[in-house]
Amino acid sequence: MLYREAGQFKSSYADDQRIFPLRQDRHAFWALLAAAYVGVPLLANDYWLQAILTPVLIFSLAALGLNILTGYAGQLSLGSAAFMAVGAFAAYNFMLRLPWMPFPLAFVLGGVTAALAGLLFGLPSFRIKGYYLAVATLAAQFFIIWVLTKFPWFSNYSSSGVITAQVLSLAGYKFLTPVSKYLLVLICVSLFALAAKNMTRCAIGRAWMAVRDMDVAASVVGIRLMPVKLLAFAVSSFYCGLAGVLYAYCYIGTVEPEAFSLDLSFRILFMVIVGGMGSILGSFLGAAFIVLLPIGLDHILSALPGAWLPAGFGSNLQLMLFGGLIIFFLIVEPQGLARLWQIAKEKLRLWPFPH
Amino acid sequence: MSELQFFAEVLTGGLLSGLLYALVALGFVLIYKASGVFNFAQGAMVFFAALTYVGCLEKLPRWTGLAADSVLLVWLALLLALAAMLLLALAIERLVLRPLVNQPPQTLFMATIGLAYFIEGLAQGVWGANVRGLELGIQDVPMDWVLDHTGMIVSRFDLFAAGVAATLVTGLALFFRHSRVGRALRAVADDHQAALSVGIPLATIWRIVWAIAGFVALVSGLIWGARNGVQFALTYTALKALPVLILGGFESVPGAIVGGLIVGASEKLAEVYIGPWVGGGVESWFPYMLALLFLLIRPEGLFGEKHMDRV
Amino acid sequence: MAARAIGPVMLELRNIALSFGGVQALRGISFDVRQHEIRAIIGPNGAGKSSLLNVINGVYVPQQGEIVFQGRVRRRMDRHEAARQGMARTFQNIALFKGMSVLDNIMTGRLLKMRCNFLQQALYWGAAQREEIAHRARAEEIIEFLEIEHLRKTPVGRLPYGLQKRVELGRALAAEPCLLLLDEPMAGMNVEEKQDMCRYILDVNQELGTTVVLIEHDMGVVMDLSDRVLVLDYGRKIGDGRPAEVRADPLVVAAYLGNPSMPEGHA
């Protein structure tokens, strides 16, 4: 009898429109936040912080971005990683060339630059849809990475376009430890996840979903398709761009353009598919799943008593698993892990009485 | 050599490799027409086919005890690769297409991205990931006759490859025009109900078409593999078929050919004339940008027609 | 029957022609709609009724003719402009947003009236929150009017056909339109559902004064509801006038000959 809505009357629309209308959900969420902000920094070791929690959070942000564009606004994109690259390289250059700039501003400007690039490559969505648009986003993927590789100015003339993230410092404090970087990422991700939730439950979110579900009807209720789609591209690329900044500054530190490959774009797409299209929660679940799967797989394979496994077996198995899982989810649960979570909650609500 | 001669040489080289893009694009078009699926995995199929062929060629002497230079080996390897593509087609129809029938096109598209990952993992898992050469017995040397008469360098291999591509394209076009399966296929493209009246079950048509696409992938894989080596990058080369399709339209065989020629020629010209100014590597993105710009001007493609959405 | 006074002409189409490739869907159609009236459009299948409605709010672009709405003469209507000027509509093949709930679908009808920008919405603070709640209240009024309170959080894709049509009407009403275009709002409904739908349309027309243009095959409904009827056949106008006049018109009867959807009398 723990998970019940009985006795909770919603007396106003404001109550009904909260993110978590149920009290139990709210409590669980606050507990989760407390664990993330207090429990984890106190308890987790560096391996967990650096290799697992930080990347999961960063990719959640990227997946949120793609989910806004593809899951909510219905515009398929295969170029998310390129927008991450734009964010990372833009922030690097802002900090390099304007040393007075506090890093939060450089981070935001990195995101804004990515948003502008997103706008540019979103322009064709005015005239084309579906696969055509997907191919257009491939142009962004290949072109942007090429530009960042071929014009050494972007990487300050380092060899082969590698950039090394500057040390982040704010009011004398330097973000050097894994905990401090984790907390920085956590703050960014919580803020922007909240913003995404707010947008998607408000007018603009409805406009995006309307365009996704039926664009003719959307235009007939008075939605201007072009600005709405472009805004989705801009917001989505901003999120990806910021994720790229965090990836460079709080996760790997030294990064080359090729790190933001087509493969990474696909992985972000997989996060959205596995997690759940059109779901904020799903973006987190999907990112966790796709980031953790290879790590878990490595652990399992290394525990196996076999030097007999051929070289590269793990990475090929990973490719097959990813591919298989995508097909599996599309067939069995197209709404992804978020939907499974919802079903589990509904079961719990009825438990222990099946009716 | 004169400026004009040089231009003609680059153009010819581009057009010849464009025919190869057309060949890969043809695989897409066939599947799109028959099952309405935009098969992103076509590139992975090309890779898989080529790798299976060279892999068999490597292993067969040990398995069969044949001498390593026996002609029989080549034929056996070809046969095995073909069988593998057939099996793959059957498996895809059964495990991916059938469960996803009637799903929105975007879902099917994403499923084929998953399929591409699966096939790539499978191919490398079975045969290993190292780069291999592939020998078709045709040298990549200038044609003496052309060199003597026009002063242009035209590769013998390119000409051979273009010939193969042209033959295959013509053959398939004839097959679809005149055979029963071909007629059924065209009916399916128009209307799934109508196709049933031809008397061939839809599943069978899909299997046949995916198998043919597998065959086309094998031929493309052999040629591309002989040219650039059999390696993962083959999948990226095959991706260039996407802008080809955008230019030519997803449903048109002639469109695929014309689109392929445009992409092949323009990317070579861009590499030679624009490349030096910007540090090279233009080929990696030029076809996509070309397709993108083209879409802005003519969203319905070269051969498509304008239409109003029906409500 | 009309309790409200019919006003001056608010919408006029002049000599509209539309074709798709070889198919001439509309051939020189002229007609007008007066304020506060219920204007029916009838005709056999493929007569061009839906096309005409689509021309009125800019879904289709005619090759010839003029559209005069609220005193402005236009060659073509822009969909967005039409919505801003107070047109709202439903579609023959329900065009709801399938992935969204009933409430969200109805809320999209109010999008044009919402003023906050996306940054304010991202913060969901102050003005944005107040606006959201105020419009929610208006949407709830419509939900109550259409008697679908119990379904507000249901995804529309899961509703049966009749209820989907009702939600689509709700979305149109949410925009508080002055001109409501309804494309076969009662098609495929049972008698009870049809009666409900008729009541909603009449209520809206009489109490809010909303002008209605309505395509309908059920002649009983047309006779009961409408003030004037336009008859199309093969893209041509073959009749226009009061219901009783139109039904007595030999041309109209001939067009419908052998068509079972032309019944004898009132339903």
Ligand SMILES: Nc1ncnc2c1ncn2[C@@H]1O[C@H](COP(=O)(O)OP(=O)(O)OP(=O)(O)O)[C@@H](O)[C@H]1O
């Ligand atoms: N988008 C379109 N593209 C091509 N042809 C169209 C389109 N829309 C309508 N048509 C054609 O125009 C003609 C008129 O169609 P319309 O839908 O207006 O008829 P209708 O009177 O609404 O018929 P129904 O009673 O069946 O709804 C038909 O021949 C139809 O096939």
Ligand SMILES: [Mg+2]
């Ligand atoms: Mg109609």
